[in-house]
Structure formats: C-alpha cells, structure tokens
Amino acid sequence: MKTIRLISALTIGALVAIGGIAVAQQAGTVKSLRGVQVDEYVPLESNHKQDEKRFPRAYRQQPPLIPHSIEQHQIDRNANECLACHDWSVAGERGAPTLSMTHYLDRDGNQLDQVAGTRWFCNQCHVPQVDALPLVDNTFEPSK
Ligand code: HEC
Ligand code: HEC
Structure with a gap:
C-alpha cells in the first residue's frame, strides 16, 4: 500500500x-x-508630449484634454499643484485657462470660493495625451 x-x-x-x-x-x-x-x-521619451496647443473636444461634455505634461504636478489630500495655475485667483497672471465655474459648485449646487471636493482630483477626468499607437481601433463618433 x-x-x-x-x-x-x-x-x-x-x-x-x-x-x-x-x-x-x-x-x-x-x-x-x-x-x-x-x-x-x-522608453517613455520616445512618446511625444503634446504641448503646442489645446486639443479639440471629441464631444460636447468632454473634460478638455491636458495639453501639457503633468508628471511634476502633485495632487494628494493636502496639495493640488494644478490650482497654482488654474485656480480663478491666479489663472490670469499665470496665463492658464481658469477652471470653469462648475468646478466651484458643491454637490448640492452651492457656489464655493474654493474648488469643490468633487473636482479635487483633476486627473480623474482630465488626462494628458501621448503620440502612441492606439491599442485598439476607435470608431467613436459624437452624436450631433
Ligand atoms: C505652470 C502652470 C500650470 C500648471 C501647474 C498646470 N497647468 Fe494646465 N495649463 C496651463 C496652461 C498655460 C494651459 C494652456 C495651454 C495652451 O493654451 O496652449 C493649460 C491647459 C490645461 C488644460 C486644457 C484646457 C482647455 O480648455 O483645453 C487642462 C484640462 C489642464 N491644463 C489641466 C491641468 C491639470 C489637471 C493640472 C495638474 C495636474 C495642470 N493643468 C497644471 C498651465 C498649467
Ligand atoms: C468630475 C470631472 C472633473 C474633475 C474632477 C475636474 N474637471 Fe475640469 N472639467 C471637467 C469638464 C466636464 C469640463 C468641461 C465643462 C465645464 O467647463 O464644466 C472641465 C473644464 C475644465 C477646464 C476648462 C475651462 C474652460 O472654460 O475652458 C479646465 C482648465 C479644467 N477643467 C481644469 C481642471 C482642474 C485643474 C481640475 C482639478 C482641480 C479639474 N479640472 C477637475 C471635468 C472635471
């Protein structure tokens, strides 16, 4: 056995x-x-970083694509470096587009003086682009 x-x-x-x-x-x-x-x-360096001009939006409600590198901009619970250029209070002197006023509305529709918590993590909606081959073909067309 x-x-x-x-x-x-x-x-x-x-x-x-x-x-x-x-x-x-x-x-x-x-x-x-x-x-x-x-x-x-x-190597990432071979990927071209678009920073010449803003991107056209592919559909009406699209969060605009980021036309510059964001590698060096920290976003965490305490800090948001995007605001150093894009907050309404500084955008003019930094020559950056101001956050639209939707970014200062809280979830109940109240106007705030500071960017709303729901818009804090910018790269949840806004993304930069690289000139890389698409992994799959995209045939998206926006509705008219
Ligand atoms: C040093 C200043 C600076 C910082 C920091 C910065 N940006 Fe920008 N951003 C700009 C400028 C200037 C433009 C406009 C570029 C142009 O018009 O060619 C721009 C454009 C944009 C746009 C395009 C807006 C549109 O209507 O097309 C988005 C989205 C954006 N930035 C998001 C971000 C996010 C998210 C961060 C943080 C991760 C960030 N930016 C950090 C200066 C900055
Ligand atoms: C929940 C998604 C979301 C988040 C988070 C968010 N955005 Fe946006 N953003 C949008 C959308 C959608 C638009 C276009 C419609 C509008 O203006 O509200 C926009 C517009 C913009 C514009 C263009 C404004 C204009 O009038 O041309 C800038 C610049 C921008 N966002 C920057 C930022 C930055 C910086 C942050 C982080 C502090 C951020 N956004 C967080 C969705 C978002």
Whole structure:
C-alpha cells in the first residue's frame, strides 16, 4: 500500500513539473499589446508630449484634454499643484485657462470660493495625451 502511494505521489509530482516547464516555455513567447516581450522596456521619451496647443473636444461634455505634461504636478489630500495655475485667483497672471465655474459648485449646487471636493482630483477626468499607437481601433463618433 505504502509503495503504491509513494509511486502515485511521485507521478503527480513529475506531471506537475512537466506542466510547469510547458507554462514557462509559453510565457517566453507572450507579447504585450504594444508588440514587444512583456518584460521589454519601452522608453517613455520616445512618446511625444503634446504641448503646442489645446486639443479639440471629441464631444460636447468632454473634460478638455491636458495639453501639457503633468508628471511634476502633485495632487494628494493636502496639495493640488494644478490650482497654482488654474485656480480663478491666479489663472490670469499665470496665463492658464481658469477652471470653469462648475468646478466651484458643491454637490448640492452651492457656489464655493474654493474648488469643490468633487473636482479635487483633476486627473480623474482630465488626462494628458501621448503620440502612441492606439491599442485598439476607435470608431467613436459624437452624436450631433
Ligand atoms: C505652470 C502652470 C500650470 C500648471 C501647474 C498646470 N497647468 Fe494646465 N495649463 C496651463 C496652461 C498655460 C494651459 C494652456 C495651454 C495652451 O493654451 O496652449 C493649460 C491647459 C490645461 C488644460 C486644457 C484646457 C482647455 O480648455 O483645453 C487642462 C484640462 C489642464 N491644463 C489641466 C491641468 C491639470 C489637471 C493640472 C495638474 C495636474 C495642470 N493643468 C497644471 C498651465 C498649467
Ligand atoms: C468630475 C470631472 C472633473 C474633475 C474632477 C475636474 N474637471 Fe475640469 N472639467 C471637467 C469638464 C466636464 C469640463 C468641461 C465643462 C465645464 O467647463 O464644466 C472641465 C473644464 C475644465 C477646464 C476648462 C475651462 C474652460 O472654460 O475652458 C479646465 C482648465 C479644467 N477643467 C481644469 C481642471 C482642474 C485643474 C481640475 C482639478 C482641480 C479639474 N479640472 C477637475 C471635468 C472635471
């Protein structure tokens, strides 16, 4: 009895090991959607950063796309560096577009002096763009 158990344990062990090798070999040929090996480094510098002009909106309600890099601008619970240029109180002298007044309305529709908490995390809605190949084709058309 004991020998039979031992043999079957060994057989299962061997099968698992062979399976593991097969999986490992497959992983070697897996490619990411960008068409390179998953562990291959794609340098960000080759991605063009758009900062020449503002982007047209693709549909009426779209949060405008960010035409500049945001890498260096911190947003967390205590700080929001976007406001250093975009808040109504400084936008004029910084030459940046002012936050629209919708950003100063709280969820009950009250006008606030400071940007509303619901608009604090700007990049929840506004995103910068890079000139990268799209992963999937996009045939979106806005309604008229
Ligand atoms: C150093 C000042 C500065 C900071 C900081 C800054 N911006 Fe800007 N931003 C600008 C300027 C200037 C423009 C206008 C660029 C132009 O008109 O070509 C702009 C444009 C934009 C626009 C486009 C508005 C439109 O109507 O097309 C968005 C959205 C935006 N910024 C979001 C952000 C967000 C989000 C952050 C923080 C992560 C941020 N900005 C930080 C200066 C700044
Ligand atoms: C919940 C989504 C949301 C968040 C969060 C948000 N925005 Fe917006 N933003 C929008 C939409 C939608 C518009 C366009 C409609 C409007 O003006 O309200 C807009 C418009 C703008 C504009 C253009 C204003 C104009 O009149 O051209 C700027 C600049 C901007 N946002 C910056 C910011 C910054 C900076 C933050 C963070 C403090 C922020 N937004 C947070 C959705 C958002």
